[in-house]
Amino acid sequence: MKKFCPVCGIEQETEIIEKEEASNVRGDEIKALARIRVCSVCGEELFDEELEEGNIKRVYDIYREKHGILSTKEIRNIRENYGLSQRAFAKLLGIGEASIARYETGALPEKSLSNLLMLLKDPKNMEKLLEKNEDVLSQREKARLIRRIEEMKEERENTLKISEELYKLLEEKAKREGKTTDKFVEEILIKVI
Template sequence: MKKYCHVCDCEQETNLIQKGESFPVRGDSIEVVSDVLICSVCQEELFDPELDDANLERAFSEYRKKHNLLSPSEIREIRSRYGSGRLVATLLGWSQATLVRYENGAIPNKAHHDQLLQLRDDPGYVKRLLSQNEDKLSERELIKLTTLIEQDLSHRETHSFDPVEELNKMFRAFLKDGIVDTEFDFEKLANAVLFFAYHDRLLKTKLQKLLFYADFLSTKRYGKQIVGMPYVHHYYGPVPYNHEFVHSCLLMSNIVDTEPLEGPYGGEIITPSNLPNLSVFTPEELEILTTVSEFFKGFSATQISDFSHKEKGYLETSHKEIISYSYSENLLLN
C-alpha cells in the first residue's frame, strides 16, 4: 500500500510493523503492541487513522482489563437483554446517547459502571429501578421487565453458567467418538484467538477460518490438533462446530471484544482483551500459528472464505456436515 511520506515528499510503498507504545487512559499509562506503518524507503512512521484508532482501542481494552471493567460487547449484551436502549436508559436515568457512547467504546465513569454491573448481576436492583420508574414505561415494557426479573431470580437460585466447562462438556464427546485426536483445550483456543487478533484486523468469518487452518495444518504435520475442535461445512467456509456458541463463550470469558464494522455490509471486528500467553503452546504449535497468520495476512474475510472453498474437505462435504481430519493430508497449506 502506498502513502504519502512527508520526508520523501512523495508517495512510497509502506511496511506494517509492530512496536510497543504507551497510551494515557484516564491518568494511567497503558502499554500495548501497536501496528504502525513505516515508509519502505526512509523508515519514517506514517500516520494512518484506521491503525491509530485500532491501537487506541487496544489501549482502552487493556485499561478495561486492568480495572476489571465491562467491555462494549458486554454492555451491548446487557442492553439487548432488556430489549431497547430507551428502556435501559430510562431505568438508569441516563440519556440514550450516553448508553450508545458506552456501547461504541467509551469508558463509563465509576458510578455508571457500578449501575451497569448491578443491572447485570442483581435482579433486586432491577426490581427497585422498575418500581421507581414504572410511570415512565409502557405496559408492554412493564410486563417484559417483570417477567425477566422473575425468571432471573428463579434461574440464579438453581443455575450457574461456566462457559469453559460448557465448552469442555460439548467437545468431550468428539474426542470419545474419534472425530478429534486431541482433547479440547480452552487455554489454547483463547490464546490462539488472541494471537490471531493481535496480528491482523479480523472479522469473525476470518477468525473461524484461521482456527480451522491451524488445527488442520497441525494435524497434517504432526498428527494432532492444537485446540481440538471439530469443524463443519458452512456457507462461508469451514467454521468451528457450534461457532456462535464458541464465540459467545469467548466474549463471556473476556478473551475478546467486538466492535461494529463501519460500512454498507456491517459485521463485527474481533479485538483482543489482552496479550496472548504464548507459553501454552509447544514450539511446533507456535510455528503452525505463525505460518497460518503470515500466509493469510492481508486476506479479507471474503478472500479467505473463497480460498477455503477450494479445500477438498469442504468440496466433499455438505452444509453443516463435520469435515473429517482425514482431509488434512489434502490441505492447501503445507
Template sequence: MYCPNCNSEVLTEVKTVSETYPVKGEEITITAKVRCCKNCGQDIWDEELDEQNLLDAFAIYRQRHGLLQADEIRRIREKYGLSQVAFAKVLGLGDKTIARYENGSIADMAQNNLIELMKQPSNFRELLQKNRDKISKQDYENAMNNLETLRVKVTFSYTTDSNMVYNLRPNSPNSPEFWGDRYYA
C-alpha cells in the same frame, strides 16, 4: 496510502510496536499496530488502527481498575432486551451514555457500579419498575418478558422414602442465571 514524508502514494505495512498512551492521568503501554511507509519507514496515520490502539489502552485501564469492559456492558443490556437509550433511561443516565460505554469510553466508578449492579435481575427489575414511565410501554413489556425468562422454577417430587426433592431450573433453557421470586410448578 499517502505518505507526507515521501509526498506521494506509497505501499505500506503494519508493524507491531510498544506505545504508551495517557489514560485518565495514567500511562498505559500496549502492543500497538502502526502503519508504516515501505519507502521511508515513517509512521503513517491510520485512523482505524489508531482508534483500535486507543481502545486497547482503555481496556487495559478498565481491567486495572476493576471497571466493566464494553462487551460486558453490552451483554448486561442485551440480557434485558433493551436498546442503549432505553437501558440508559432505566438507569437514570443520559441517552448517549450507554452507547459511549459500549463503544469503548471509560465509565466513571459510580456509573460503572450502577451498571454492574444490573447483572442481578432483581436489581434491574427494581429500577425498571421505578422508571417505567421513562421508557415506552413496548420496551417495558419486553424487559419484563426477558426478566421472566431469568426466574428460577422450583419443582419438587418425592423419593420412595417420602423425602421431598427440590429441583431448580430456569424458565428458559438458554438462561445462564437464576434469581429470586420463585414460583412452584
C-alpha cells in the same frame, strides 16, 4: 499498501510495525503494543485511521481490565438480556441515550456507572431499579421488562438447584472414597483441566 509519505514527497510502499507506546487514559499511563504504518523507504510513521482505532481499543481494554470496568460487549449483553432498547435502558439509568450508544461502541463509562451496570446482571437489582424508576418506561416496556426479570430469576433458581444437586452427588462420591469434598472436587478439576 501505498500511501503518501510527507518525508519522501511521493506515494511509497508501506509496512506495519509494532511497538510499545504509552497513552494517558484518565490520568493513568497505559502501555500497550501499537500497530503503526510506516514508509518502507524512510521509516516515517504514517497515519492510518483503522490501525489507530485498533490501538485505542487495545489501550481502553487494558484500562478496563485494570480498573474493573465492563467491556462494550458486557454492557450490550446486560441491556439485551433484559430485552431493552438503548433508549429504554438509558431512561432507566437516568442517562442520555447517546451515552449508552457510545459505551456499547467503545467509549469508557465512569467506574461508578460500570459498577451499577455490573450489579444489574442480577435480576433482583434490575427489579429494584425498575421499582425506583417505573414511571420512565411505557407500560409495554415495563411489562416486557418485568416478564424478563421473572424469567431470569427463575433461570437462576434452576441453575442453583442443579448446582446443589451436583454438589450433593460429589459429596456422596467423596465420602465413598474416604476424601473430603473439597479434595475430591480438586482432583476432578485437575483431571479435567
